[in-house]
Amino acid sequence: MMVQSSPENGSLREGIFSIPLHGPVAMTTVPEIRKVLLGAAKKRAVKEIRIDFSRVSKLDTSGVAMLVETWRGLARRGGALRLSGLSENAKRLIQLARLDQIFEIRDEAGSRIEYGS
Amino acid sequence: MTRLVQSLGAATLDQLAHLGRMGLFLVYMIRGIVKPPGKFWSVIKQIHFIGTKSFFVIGFTAAFTGMVLGLQGYYTLSKFGSEGLLGSGVALSLIRELGPVLSALMVTGRAGSAICAEIGIMRIDEQIDALECMAIDPYSYLITPKLLAGLVCLPLLTAYCDVVGIFGGYLVGVDLLGVSPGAYLSGVENSVVWKDVYMGMVKSLGFAVLMIWICTYKGFYAGVDDGNFGPEQVGRATTNAVVLSSVSILAADYVVTSILL
């Protein structure tokens, strides 16, 4: 196992909650990450959530389901969910689930600019 | 001649293997109590199935049994002019014997057969294999909740059966045949001691284990020995299960009575 995602290091700036995840986003880790993401999605101050996947080693269906829940919480208030740094496999998984329409997926380059420093 | 002896030996070994498998099944079933997954809701569902749904059947059985006991008891006792003993007669025979045995037999017929068929169908439809392939212990997931529910339900159903039966006896004895209500009730209250109630409960717990054990076992191994997983195997397993459970309940009743009395 890689380092567990420690979701505490998310930051809120100007209504944008950015959070980098690392390690596996899979059935064993999703319950903890979900709490943070849903908590953020509930906050009125949060207009957008950006999740950086560039250091995520594995994404499985439970992770996708968690993203759906987060997106749903945001979308009710007109917010958006942006994913960046997704690996090829993760993108395919999201496509396989026919959910690539609802998340805003940024390509590798975009994400590097966003979270470069 | 050698052939006869040989086939006798083979049959014995076969039966021993069956007994061993059955014993192992019981061990796994009990071990399931401490193994995951959590089974609160499945136990509740089984209590609903074994207990709640048997309520009317047991109620009817108990009421009519009590009434017949009242009738028979009255005619026998009135020969000696001791109608006053009717209450104790009805109460004692119900609490000691008829309550536990009748409830166990009724539950076997109503729920035991259904449990056996349910598990048998799961076996022939590869559902039990599917459970194993999901790394779920089929004993803990399927069988143990039924055992726990049986252990909760049968004593309660037995108590209910006793009470309804005593009331049925009251109906016939007091309202129909004119025994004095006080004599009937005091007969009931004064003759029954804790040991009788306790014995009835011990019996019903024992019967619960027996019934669930046999019915689930027969379902679990439906068709396995023949290597033939057709629907007729489920029917056969169910019939076997009901007959075997009923006979074992009656036999166990004798054994428990002779030990505890």
Added chain:
Amino acid sequence: MGHRDLIDVCGLNSHYSGRQVLFDIRFGIPDTNITVIMGVSGCGKTTLLRHLIGLKRTRPEQIMVDGQDLGKFNEEEMRNYRRRLGVLFQSGALFNSMTVSQNIAVPLKVHTRLSDETIRIMALIKLNLLGLAEFGAFMPSQLSGGMRKRAGLARALAMDPEILFVDEPSSGLDPITAAGLDRLILELRDTLGMTIIVVTHELESAFRIADRLIVMDRGCILAAGSPDEIRASQNERVLQFLERKADTAEINTAGYLSRIMGNEITRSGR
């Protein structure tokens, strides 16, 4: 194949109540590949599958998984192995006391601490994958055979397994659904990198999906190799199987006649 195979069957023999049904089976299953085991009914392919998923006891040193001996797995090791598996049974094997969604949720509820809502969405994703999104609330008895099979596959995929075993995926399915299922199996290999083992007797679907084909007959392996190698095979039985010729009934006439006469005969020939 440079690296070691994920599952290595090395000399598997199997018996059913004294009768031998598998004879010295040897082949390897490489990972992220689709291996198709083919053969006429009764050739022992389902038995082989049951050995591979640990439902039938295997003797030591006959099947290796990741270099570990399946025949020597204890309960714990077997459980860990099975958590990596998804299995689709011939009938679908759905639990008929639960709705389709609840069926898919079973392994998730037992093995993970995911919330009910996450599990619900996961089940929906899997159902959608198999074109059953509207049928989550149906009971298995309300579905057609083909749908039940697809729902069974959805449940097999519930835990995102590493290795997927499929028993007769397209038997009893209409050609369109069967083709859809084949495409999905290919997609699973490509996107999720699953190792997939398919047992089937449908030639067309076998050649469409297989990376490796294994042709079985009467408990033995007749031929193994890539689809092209199998097509080029000169083995008589393989050709017969590929060309779907019926067995000519030249089977031991003497034995047949003597059986008719009521004489007990010992098994002759094979």
Added chain:
Amino acid sequence: MERRRLELGVGLFLVIGLSCLGYLSFKLGDIHPWGSSDYEVHARFSNVAGLKDKAAVTMAGVTIGQVKNIRLDDGQALLTMGIHKDVRLEEDVIASIKTMGIIGDKYVYVSPGASEEYIKPGGMIRDTQPPLDLENLVSKFVFGNVEKSKQ
């Protein structure tokens, strides 16, 4: 909805079952988990022929308690009776054993006393009368001829 029905059914079943069990054990089985409402009084009889545990103890035809235990003590029968808390027995009451009907149940009859002092819990009734040996009498009466003819 279905879940609520399930819960309701199981709940009802448990309530009815447990109350039946409670009735059997507390009312009939005489289990008193919250302390007994009786106090104990002992009495010595030369013979208690046929008296059983749980037989009634009465005064003036009213049940005031029941027999809890009968054991042999020094060649005599030592009875332990539970008497209701609100009934007080005078020091000079007399306990005797009687029979309801001809072969009916035996019970303990306590005749009222006149003393100013009362028996304390755990105390002893001094005066007792053994039962009239009815069975003996009856058998003499009914089977007398038979026995004679045997001899």
